[in-house]
Amino acid sequence: MSKDHIQNNIRTLRFFKEEMTQKQLADEVGVTRQTVAAIESGKYSPSLELAFRISNFFKVTLDEVFTYDSSKDKFKKK
C-alpha cells in the first residue's frame, strides 16, 4: 500500500547528516527503526507531529522533507 502521492527526502537528508543510520534517526525522533524504514519506502505516512520532529531534527522546513503530488492522490471531492 505504497503512498505514491507523498514522497520524502529522508534518505538523502540522512546521507548528508554524516550518513546517519535509520536507527540513529529513529532514536532521535522517538520511533522504531522499522517506522523510519516504512516512511522512507513510502509504506507509511507519519503523523504531523512526527513529520515536524523529523524536519526539526534535520533543521529544514517540512516541505523540504515531504513533498505532495496532488495529481497522484486518489482523493475525490464529495
Add this chain to the structure above:
Amino acid sequence: MTIQVQKAVFNLVTTILLMGGYIYYIFGIQGDINLPKVNEIQFWGKFILKLTLLMVISKIILFILFTIFKKIKNRNKYDEDLSFIDERDKLIEMKSDRYSHWIAILGFIASMVPISMGYPVQYMFITILIFGFVSSVMSDVWKIYYYSKGL
C-alpha cells in the same frame, strides 16, 4: 523479519498451539469424562473460564521466555526494546483489533442462529469458540499483513 512481525507470528503460533492443546486435552485425553457432559451449560462455563485462564497465564509466561530468548540472541547487536511501541505500531494494532472485534461480534450473532433453530446449547458455545479463535488468529494475520505491506 522485524521484531513486531516476529511478535505477531509468535502470538499466532502460541494461540493455535494452546487452543489445539487444550481442546485435545479436554476432548481427547479426558474425552471419556467430558464428552457425556457437552449438553450441560455448566461444562461450557467451566470450559471457557479454564481456557481464558490458561491462555492469559501461558501467554504471559511464553512472552517472558520470548523476551529472554531475544535478549540473549541479540546481546551483541544494538538493543531493540521489545516493549517499545510507536504511532505506527499503535495504528496497526488498532486497525487489526478493530477487524478482529468485528469477527467476534459476528460470532456472537452467529451463535444465536443454532439456538433460535432449536439446536442444543453446545452449538452456541462451539460457534462462539470458533469465531473467537478465528478473530484472535486474524488479529495477528492482519498485523503481519500491515507490517509487511504498509498502512
